[in-house]
Amino acid sequence: MSTMRISGLASGMDIDKLVSDLMKAERMPLDKLKQKKQILEWQRDDYREMNALLLTLRNEVFNMKLTSKYRARTAASSDETKVTATATSTASTASYTITEVSQLASAASKVSTTAVSSATKIDPSKGLYEIKDNFADKTFNWKQGSVENQTISVTADGTNFSLNLKAGVSVDTTNTDIVVKVDGKAYTVVTTGTPSTGQVKIDSSGNLTFGDTIKSGSAISVNYYTDVRKDDDKTLSTATKEIQLQKGSVVAGTLTLDIGGTIYSNVGNEIQDGSGNKVGTIDLATGKITMDNEIAAGTVIKATYKQNYFTFGITTYDSNGQAVTEKFGVQGNESLNIVINRVNSSNVGVTMFYDSFSDKVTLTRKETGDFNKSGDEIVTSGGFLNNVLGFGSAVEQGGQNAKLTINGLSTERTSNTFEMSGVTFTLKNTFGVADPSVSITIKNDAESVFQNIKNFIDKYNETIDKIQKKISEERYRDYLPLTDEQKQAMSEKQIELWEEKAKSGLLRRDSILSSGLSQMRLNFYDPVSNSTINTKYKQLASIGITTSPNYLDGGKLIIDEAKLKAAIQDDPESVEKLFTSSGATDGEKGIAVRLYDTIKGIMDKITQKAGSTTSINTQFTIGKDLIDIDQRINAFNDRLKQIEDRYYRQFTAMEEAINKANSQSAYLMNAFGGGSK
Secondary structure, three states, X not given: OOOOOOOOOOOOOOHHHHHHHHHHHHHHHHHHHHHHHHHHHHHHHHHHHHHHHHHHHHHHHHHHOOHHHOOOEEEEEOOOOOEEEEEOOOOOOOEEEEEEEEEOOEEEEEEXXXXXXOOOOOOOOOEOOOOHHHEOOOOOOOEEEEEEEEEEEOOOOEEEEEOOOOOOOOEOOOOOOOEEEEOXXXXXXXXXXOOOOOEEEEOOOOXXXXXXXXXXXXXXXXXXXXXXXXXXXXXXXXXXXXXXXXXXXXXXXXXXXXXXXXXXXEEOOEEEOOOOOEEEEEXXXXXXXXXXXXXXXXXXXXXEEOEEEEEEEEXXXXXXXXXXXXXXXXXXXXXXXXXXXXXXXXXXXXXXXXXXXXXXXXXXXXXXXXXXXXXXXXXXXXXXXXXXXXXXXXXXXXXXXXEEEEOOEEEEEOOOEEEEOOEEEEEOOOEOOOOOOEEEEEEEOHHHHHHHHHHHHXXXXXXXXXXXXXXXXXXXXXXXXXXXXXXXXXXXXXXXHHHHHHHOOOOOOOHHHHHHHHHHHHHHHOOOOOOOOOHHHOOHHHHOEEEOOOHHHOOOEEEOXXXXXXXXXXXXXXXHHHHHOOOOOOOOOOHHHHHHHHHHHHHHHHHHHHOOOOOOHHHOHHHHHHHHHHHHHXXXXXXXXXXHHHHHHHHHHHHHHHHHHHHHHHHHHHHHHHHOO
């Protein structure tokens, strides 16, 4: 229940002002708690800032534990017009002599033997059935039916699956270009007998029987052909005269169109009713039907028809000499450009291109080399490729390996660019044994190694400089965090300057950071006692890296560049081991290994003290202190509320007493005044 407050009506005193002034004194311990909380929060943020610096340094130290920082290699060729080379850090310092490159690797290609067009040049953007008569050879081997594909998602392990076929539709099992893949792996399609491993049997009803167990979660992709096409039933949402069949290149005389139960058919381009009357037209190429009269909304349309299509296949060979075959079903309304795009984006690994100037088509392997030792790299099948495009009698060009002799060894490569022992060679030109040989020399790239070490030392110096400044900051104990009331009386600039002093020195002489810097200095100073290191280079000073003599630098490192470069040239392996050696004791460990462990230890201690951005207060020391202060602040706020209410009760009682006294005085005055007339 709240206390009723009367503010100076009887006494004329500003009770609110009096209570406010009294509460200022009462609130002083609360302000101290809030200031202590603010100092802890600033200190926590300073610790986390130091941890961020150490994390960046630790990442740099981790990189310095890797051999790649010390094994930079350069590769020099005596004749870059013939052979070039690059070397990775895994390459050994060595030399290679190439005495002969008798043959460069080339990609296999085939070109149409003659122009593909007749008197009228083909338009590669138009449907192939529409322009079929413009080809010089017309042996497309057109078929009638429908090109279909389905994907079956396997929900349980098994060998038997089924295509979703409409009633009256059958798979054309006589078509040898059916393709079945499971998760991209092609299976051999058979139509009779029991399938074995790697085979799948398919029947006219669309039943698939695999010779292997297909695992749950797999995807079975089937490209197949049917005797007829049945479109999905369509209900018109609005009245229209136009109907779009789902396939194009419709075979004349094969359409049965059911419009709301009335049957129509096509004769040529005409749509006719059962009496032979024209009721509309059809564009056979696109499958678009235009009726003479509008069909009402809500009418159900059903269509059955056949389309013109043909098939072809391309086989190439992978690096293991295994055949890779892709088969294509081409609908009559698809253009040559579409076919080219489908071939180029397939897994068969060839590039197809039509050149309108020469009126020829090329097929080129995307990889150089001879992968089919017993024949062509590109094998074509189907009338479209072999007859219409003229690849059947085309002589394959290229498809050969690079042949060379390196360090006395005669060898071959499928590519002109190849890797050996960390060195990548690129053959540019052929040359014989009578020509000058090409020498490839692999050397240690001392400049790169020097730069890697220098960058690391710079990052180390930068980090300890910032930490040293933080633990050396002056502490201004008279500059406490400002209260809200103090801030109201100051400008933003005054607040900024004050808080700059108040935040200073919160980590002055911090034991975690100070001892951490001392340990890092020892990591650099102590020798590395390891049998893999030349005793000449067992200390950092021996390779030209020493500690600054100025104690104010806090242990910064100074590099004698000439001495460091000389050590890298003289014994790069010992320089590497000085930083990267592993061991059971700190004395055996390399400098980068020691330093990484030390930094991790410092960061762990800071995290225990100040947490991280993802920590909650219960997980670190300062956080627990903040929880305690928050509890004390809440308890003190409750106490202040009680004190304020007490003051108001006291002043209210005083006001009531004064008011009562005033009332009595007025009564007496009226009484006495009334008796003296």
